Amino acid sequence: MTGEQRMDDALLVVLLLADATIRVATPLVLAAFAALYSERAGVVDIGLEGKMLAGAFFAAAVASSTGNPWLGLGAAIAASVALALVHGFACITHKGNQVVSGMAINILVAGLAPTLAYAWFRQGGQTPLLPGEARLPQIHLPGVEALSGIPILGPVYRELIDDANVLIWLTVLLVVATHWLFTRSRFGLRLRAVGENPSAVDTAGLSVTRLRYQAVIITGVLTGIAGAYLSTAHGAGFVRDMTAGKGYLALAALIFGKWRPWPTLFACLLFAFTDAVQVRLQGVPLPVVGVIPVQFIQMLPYVLTVLLLAGFVGRAVAPKASGVPYVKER
Amino acid sequence: MKVPMPQHPPALETRGVNKWFGANHANRDVSLAVPKGTIHGVIGENGAGKSTIMSIVYGYLPADGGTILVDGRPVAVRSPRDALAAGIGMVHQHFMLVDSFSVLENVLLGAEGGVTLAAGMARARAELTRLARDYGLEVDLDRPVGELPVGAQQRVEILKALYRGADLLILDEPTGVLTPQETDHLFRILRALRGQGKTVVIITHKLREIMELTDNVTVMRRGQVVANVATADTSREALAELMVGRKVLLRVEKAPAMPGPAVLEVSGLRVRDGAGVERVKGVGLTVRAGEIVGIAGVSGNGQSELLEALAGMRPPAGGSVRLRGQELADRPDRFTARGLRALGVGHVPEDRQRVGLVTSFEAQECAILGHQGDPAFNGRLLMDRRALFDRCAAEMDAYDVRPRDPRLPAANFSGGNQQKIVLAREMERNPDLLLVGQPTRGVDIGAIEFIHRRLVALRDQGKAILLVSVELDEIRALSDRILVMFDGRLVGEVAPDEADERRLGLMMAGVAEAA
Numbered sequence: 001m002t003g004e005q006r007m008d009d010a011l012l013v014v015l016l017l018a019d020a021t022i023r024v025a026t027p028l029v030l031a032a033f034a035a036l037y038s039e040r041a042g043v044v045d046i047g048l049e050g051k052m053l054a055g056a057f058f059a060a061a062v063a064s065s066t067g068n069p070w071l072g073l074g075a076a077i078a079a080s081v082a083l084a085l086v087h088g089f090a091c092i093t094h095k096g097n098q099v100v101s102g103m104a105i106n107i108l109v110a111g112l113a114p115t116l117a118y119a120w121f122r123q124g125g126q127t128p129l130l131p132g133e134a135r136l137p138q139i140h141l142p143g144v145e146a147l148s149g150i151p152i153l154g155p156v157y158r159e160l161i162d163d164a165n166v167l168i169w170l171t172v173l174l175v176v177a178t179h180w181l182f183t184r185s186r187f188g189l190r191l192r193a194v195g196e197n198p199s200a201v202d203t204a205g206l207s208v209t210r211l212r213y214q215a216v217i218i219t220g221v222l223t224g225i226a227g228a229y230l231s232t233a234h235g236a237g238f239v240r241d242m243t244a245g246k247g248y249l250a251l252a253a254l255i256f257g258k259w260r261p262w263p264t265l266f267a268c269l270l271f272a273f274t275d276a277v278q279v280r281l282q283g284v285p286l287p288v289v290g291v292i293p294v295q296f297i298q299m300l301p302y303v304l305t306v307l308l309l310a311g312f313v314g315r316a317v318a319p320k321a322s323g324v325p326y327v328k329e330r
Numbered sequence: 331m332k333v334p335m336p337q338h339p340p341a342l343e344t345r346g347v348n349k350w351f352g353a354n355h356a357n358r359d360v361s362l363a364v365p366k367g368t369i370h371g372v373i374g375e376n377g378a379g380k381s382t383i384m385s386i387v388y389g390y391l392p393a394d395g396g397t398i399l400v401d402g403r404p405v406a407v408r409s410p411r412d413a414l415a416a417g418i419g420m421v422h423q424h425f426m427l428v429d430s431f432s433v434l435e436n437v438l439l440g441a442e443g444g445v446t447l448a449a450g451m452a453r454a455r456a457e458l459t460r461l462a463r464d465y466g467l468e469v470d471l472d473r474p475v476g477e478l479p480v481g482a483q484q485r486v487e488i489l490k491a492l493y494r495g496a497d498l499l500i501l502d503e504p505t506g507v508l509t510p511q512e513t514d515h516l517f518r519i520l521r522a523l524r525g526q527g528k529t530v531v532i533i534t535h536k537l538r539e540i541m542e543l544t545d546n547v548t549v550m551r552r553g554q555v556v557a558n559v560a561t562a563d564t565s566r567e568a569l570a571e572l573m574v575g576r577k578v579l580l581r582v583e584k585a586p587a588m589p590g591p592a593v594l595e596v597s598g599l600r601v602r603d604g605a606g607v608e609r610v611k612g613v614g615l616t617v618r619a620g621e622i623v624g625i626a627g628v629s630g631n632g633q634s635e636l637l638e639a640l641a642g643m644r645p646p647a648g649g650s651v652r653l654r655g656q657e658l659a660d661r662p663d664r665f666t667a668r669g670l671r672a673l674g675v676g677h678v679p680e681d682r683q684r685v686g687l688v689t690s691f692e693a694q695e696c697a698i699l700g701h702q703g704d705p706a707f708n709g710r711l712l713m714d715r716r717a718l719f720d721r722c723a724a725e726m727d728a729y730d731v732r733p734r735d736p737r738l739p740a741a742n743f744s745g746g747n748q749q750k751i752v753l754a755r756e757m758e759r760n761p762d763l764l765l766v767g768q769p770t771r772g773v774d775i776g777a778i779e780f781i782h783r784r785l786v787a788l789r790d791q792g793k794a795i796l797l798v799s800v801e802l803d804e805i806r807a808l809s810d811r812i813l814v815m816f817d818g819r820l821v822g823e824v825a826p827d828e829a830d831e832r833r834l835g836l837m838m839a840g841v842a843e844a845a
Contacts, residue, residue: 186442186450193428193439200426203390204440204490205411320429328390 011152015159017276022160023234025272026171027052027226031250032257032264033178034222040182040259041215042195042321047087047102048223049247050109051080055227057113060127060238061120069136069232077224083109084220085213092212095325106247114240127231127238136233138163165233167225174222179261191215195319198326208326223247245302252305259319267308274301339402341366341498341529342387342418347396349382349553356382358553360396364498364546369520369530371540371561374550375573375774376745380533381423383550384500388420389413400498414440419491420500425483429476433469434458437490454493461492465522466515481512488519499523500531505539509628510802510835517543535573535775537566537580538803549573574776584786587810590619592655593763593794594640599649601632601639609635611818612649615796617763622785622795624809625820626802628838632818633798634680637767640796641677642667643685653763671700676756678749680767680798686752687740694722694736697755725754730780746777753781763794770804782808802834816840 031048038045055076063072083105090096114125121127141162148154182188190211194201198208226246231238249271257264278300285291340363349357357379364370374380385391387398389407397404400416407413413420427436434454443450455471462468467485475483484504491499501520505513520530520543534540540547541561549557549572557572570578594617601610609632617623627633638644640651642665651658651665653673658665664673679685687696698707698718707717722736729750731743740748749769756764769785770778785808789795799805805812812824814837822837 184446184448186445186447189435189439189442189447193431196428196430197426199422199424200428200436200439203388203410203420203422203426205409205414206440207409 008155011155012159015155017273017280019160020276020279021269021273022164022168024275025268026165026168027229027234027246028250028253028268028272029171029175029265030167030222030226030229031247032253032268033174033261034219034226035251035254036178036259036261036264037191037215037222038219039254039322040195040319041191041212042198042319042324042326043088043091043212043216043219044098044323045087045102045216045219046099046248046251047083047105048219048250049243049245050102050106051083051220051223052227052230052247053106053113053241053243054083054109055080055224056231056242057109057117057127057227057238059224059228060130060231061117063130063134063232064121064127064237067131067134069130069134069228072134072232073136073225073228076228077221080224080227081217081220084216084223088213088216091325092209092216095327098323098325110241113238117238117240125240130232130236134232135236136166136228138165139169165229167229167233170225175261175265182261187214192319195321198321199328202326202328212326249301249305252309255318256308258317271301271305274304338366340364340399341401342531343399343402344383344387345397345399347383347386347398348394349379349386349391350394356553357386357393360550360553360555362548362555362558364529364531366401366529367524367527368545369524369532369543371544371547372531372533372550373535373537373540373547373569373573375535375776376772377552377774378550378573379553380550381502382553384420384502384531384533387413388418388500390420414494414496417495417497418500419494419496419498421484421487421491421502421504423502423504423506425480425487427475427483427486430474432472432474433478433486433489434471436475436486437493441494457493458489461489464526465492465519467492467519480507481509481515484508484512484516485519496528498529498531500533502533503535504532505534505536507629509839510831511839513539536803537569540569541566551575570775574774576776578775579779582782582786582807584808585790587621587789589621589810590792592616592618593653594796595650595652595655596640597650599636599639599651600647601635601644602647603635603644608647609818610639610646613815613818613820615813615820617794617796619762619794620789620792621810622789622797622808624797624799624805624812624826625815626805626812626834626838627800627815629800631815631838633800633815634767636815637677637680637765637796637798641675641679641765642670667700671759674760674762676759676761676764678752678756678764678766678769680771682745682748682752687748689741689748690739692737693726693731693740693743693751694718696740696751697722697725697736699755701755701759725751725758728758729754729784744774745772746774749773749781750777753784757784757788761793763796764788765796765798767798768800769797770799770801778804802831805829806834814838 031052035045035048058079059072059076062075063069087101087105090101091098117127118125144158144162147157182192190201190206194208194211201211202208230242253267253271254264256267278297281297282294283291342364345361347357347360360383372380382391386393387407389409389412398407405416407416434451437458438450438454443453458471467489469482469485475486504516508516523530532544544561547559547561548555549569551573566580570580597614599610599613600608603609613636625633635644639646645662646659649659663669683689707714719736726734726736731747731750740751769781773781785795797808806826806829809826812826812829813820814822814834816838817840821840824834
């Protein structure tokens with residue numbers, strides 16, 4: 001092998017890792033940003049997992065029966081928003097315990113989705129494998145051939161940017177839009193205020209209930225998209241428990257990112273990167289230790305989560321009113 | 331004093347406003363009128379309904395009937411938004427600010443003037459600069475509100491109201507957290523507002539402020555308006571009588587102290603708070619038998635930590651504490667709340683609801699907290715409920731606690747009666763040293779009189795009392811010696827008859843070391 005070839009191979013490995021990272025990070029980012037809206041508005045949401053799973057199921061179910069992935073995406077959003085509204089009704093309107101409500105949603109969906117899948121499709125709690133046209137499309141960009149001759153830029157363009165799923169582009173847009181919304185817009189100012197001191201919002205003549213419902217609905221929309229990504233973009237059908245703790249991982253990323261958009265994005269990418277590395281390490285003999293059992297490798301992202309949350313975050317300061325139902329003072 | 335133009339309708343009028351909180355009739359047919367361009371006082375004891383009526387006017391609470399008129403026109407105020415639209419602004423007792431936001435962002439919240447913030451920010455900056463100049467409301471617009479002193483936070487609240495175009499400004503207990511200098515500053519601002527034709531309503535329980543500042547005053551008692559008078563035609567004594575419903579002695583009558591030997595000697599005491607920040611930075615003081623030593627200071631200057639340390643609730647980080655000549659600081663086994671009780675130290679904590687009582691416990695159980703191991707209350711296996719009941723009933727008689735029901739949960743008593751339960755528990759043990767924090771915070775005038783008399787009586791029995799209070803009037807009325815605390819240090823000692831407000835105020839602000 002020539003030196004040039006070896007460099008190309010190394011670049012390819014890096015690019016494949018980066019590509020895997022982005023694909024794994026997308027649902028995490030969507031879910032973490034979903035929670036960002038909710039928690040900055042003062043509503044804790046540990047029901048991300050359940051809403052994502054519901055989104056994944058309904059996206060796959062509708063895409064499978066209609067053959068249209070966009071209808072699937074719509075159904076995923078509708079289902080997830082409906083669950084978000086249940087959470088809002090319990091926590092905002094009736095000032096219930098937000099953790100209990102979120103947990104209830106997780107448990108509900110974990111059981112309901114496979115049950116419905118079994119009843120409708122009779123395939124052991126899964127939905128049928130989706131054909132290519134029933135999945136959300138990748139966006140093919142022009143100029144791959146033209147750029148392919150250029151070193152580095154050519155392969156980067158070909159492997160990373162071209163043929164990315166439409167939802168990946170949407171997520172990129174979401175991150176930028178969220179940053180802008182939180183820092184520059186009226187809605188963002190109000191959202192941040194209602195999570196810090198709802199009394200200030202109330203006495204400023206704004207409705208705490210309305211703002212918190214708006215936030216919760218945004219959360220529903222984003223978790224719905226995250227779910228649809230799992231079953232109709234990244235995967236090709238719904239499998240029971242397919243979220244596999246991503247909702248909790250997203251929540252951890254949000255805390256690690258101290259409830260701020262850019263650090264949260266970074267945390268999601270970090271988690272996704274360890275996951276991508278983990279996949280590549282499976283069955284590969286390592287120096288000194290040899291082949292590590294796959295279960296230990298798979299633990300990596302979660303071990304990292306625990307370590308980061310326990311040690312490296314420092315004191316994460318949550319929005320002050322997060323998790324506290326708003327009750328007027330007398 | 332400005333005489334309102336008779337032909338102009340009142341800036342604010344309420345007619346027959348009613349409000350219930352459950353079974354509690356908080357406002358009964360409240361009718362009052364505030365002439366335009368005046369400063370109007372609303373005064374009453376805690377629970378008299380004065381904050382309630384103003385919260386209704388501001389749309390923060392819904393009324394159960396009645397009419398509100400602004401400039402003679404009836405307005406339907408269903409939310410603060412309606413009130414703001416009608417030109418009513420309110421500065422709440424607990425500030426409604428977002429600590430992590432800058433001053434500018436706080437002012438802008440709810441009045442952003444567009445979907446994006448940039449244009450509104452520029453406009454607000456210009457307008458606030460003008461308001462600040464006109465009324466003496468200087469604040470740094472770009473500082474996070476949480477970093478500002480309370481006086482400045484209050485100015486932010488006033489700016490918020492003015493920026494929204496308020497012509498009528500309601501302030502709920504605005505001076506509770508201010509130093510005398512900050513209070514003066516606030517009063518200058520309010521007079522300037524009146525000078526510009528704005529109307530100000532100030533809710534307070536401090537008679538001196540009413541007399542100093544207002545043009546007219548409405549007195550409330552148990553949810554009803556009992557009097558509407560021009561301030562010039564009344565007096566502190568008359569207002570106090572109206573508030574309480576009987577004659578009240580505003581001055582504490584006490585003979586000169588006859589101090590005996592030192593009971594408590596503290597030197598070089600240092601205390602850290604929960605976050606590890608040093609809050610008491612080398613305090614030395616002596617309290618002798620038969621005297622009341624008062625510690626004055628703006629809240630948050632280390633008085634609370636000092637009191638907690640002396641009560642054994644917070645281990646000192648250094649220094650010496652001697653009780654009747656016996657060193658405690660090197661005896662961590664004794665220097666605890668329990669150990670000190672056994673040594674004859676009573677403690678009335680500053681926060682009676684969180685530290686002094688378990689509010690979900692019955693009064694009779696609260697009455698023996700800290701003495702639950704006493705054989706008098708214990709049978710062989712179980713507590714002697716009969717003894718508990720009798721003990722508490724006797725204390726309730728002696729301290730006039732109402733309602734006289736030892737089985738009622740502590741939460742169901744008013745603030746003054748809760749405080750009497752705590753005081754009775756601590757004082758009836760005949761302590762040699764009594765540590766008292768904020769004995770009359772949130773307590774009605776009638777009960778204040780009673781509590782003050784009790785403290786003086788205890789002193790006259792030859793007990794040593796250390797009093798911490800942010801109420802200057804209370805410090806001056808009770809103390810035989812006044813120590814002023816600022817930033818964790820005692821900055822001076824004043825005799826009560828030399829302690830005029832200005833001098834104390836300057837010391838409390840850390841301006842003048844003992845002059």
